[in-house]
Amino acid sequence: MRYWLFKSEPSTWSWDDQVAKGDAGEEWDGVRNYQARNFMREMKIGDQGFFYHSQSEKAIVGTIEVISEAHPDSKTDDDRWECVDIKALDAVKTPVTLDQIKADERLSDMVLVNNSRLSVQPVTDTEWRIICDLAGLAG
DNA sequence: GCCAACGTTGGC
DNA sequence: GCCAACGTTGGC
Numbered sequence: 001m002r003y004w005l006f007k008s009e010p011s012t013w014s015w016d017d018q019v020a021k022g023d024a025g026e027e028w029d030g031v032r033n034y035q036a037r038n039f040m041r042e043m044k045i046g047d048q049g050f051f052y053h054s055q056s057e058k059a060i061v062g063t064i065e066v067i068s069e070a071h072p073d074s075k076t077d078d079d080r081w082e083c084v085d086i087k088a089l090d091a092v093k094t095p096v097t098l099d100q101i102k103a104d105e106r107l108s109d110m111v112l113v114n115n116s117r118l119s120v121q122p123v124t125d126t127e128w129r130i131i132c133d134l135a136g137l138a139g
Numbered sequence: 140g141c142c143a144a145c146g147t148t149g150g151c
Numbered sequence: 152g153c154c155a156a157c158g159t160t161g162g163c
Contacts, residue, residue, distance in 0.1 A: 009161090032159095033146070054161060098162085117145060117160050 003123040004039065004049035005112060006064065006086065015051050015061045018088045025067045025087030028120070029075040036120035040084045041070045048089065050123065050131065052112070059095035060131060064088055093136030106130050 047066040068085035111121035
């Protein structure tokens with residue numbers, strides 16, 4: 001199983017919106033970036049990821065699970081764009097902020113730090129465990 | 140609200 | 152296939 005990070009502006013699609021979808025989940029539409037799309041193509045059902053709020057909050061606020069592999073994005077006719085479906089797993093006990101991540105030497109190689117604009121990113125097993133620990137999750 | 144960084148587009 | 156122009160993202 002692999003780990004990922006999904007970034008969203010809370011004003012557009014927030015963790016609460018995701019939670020409200022329950023186990024049915026929702027497609028992660030709107031990605032218009034090849035790198036991000038390619039990562040989604042690599043995802044398998046059961047993979048997990050962090051849900052990150054950009055803009056004002058800048059923190060990891062929950063975890064999600066991939067429940068459908070990449071399929072065409074229903075929000076566009078452009079067949080280049082695909083997305084996976086995800087459902088909310090757990091809310092963090094303590095949000096892990098971008099500041100915290102930047103300040104932690106163990107996380108200095110995270111894509112979030114080095115390529116902040118990429119909206120779907122891979123997370124290593126080690127990074128996953130460290131952040132789950134910081135967030136108060138079992139991981 | 141600004142601006143830097145980055146990705147995409149389109150003309151050549 | 153290159154590169155300038157443009158649009159978007161996201162941190163500050």
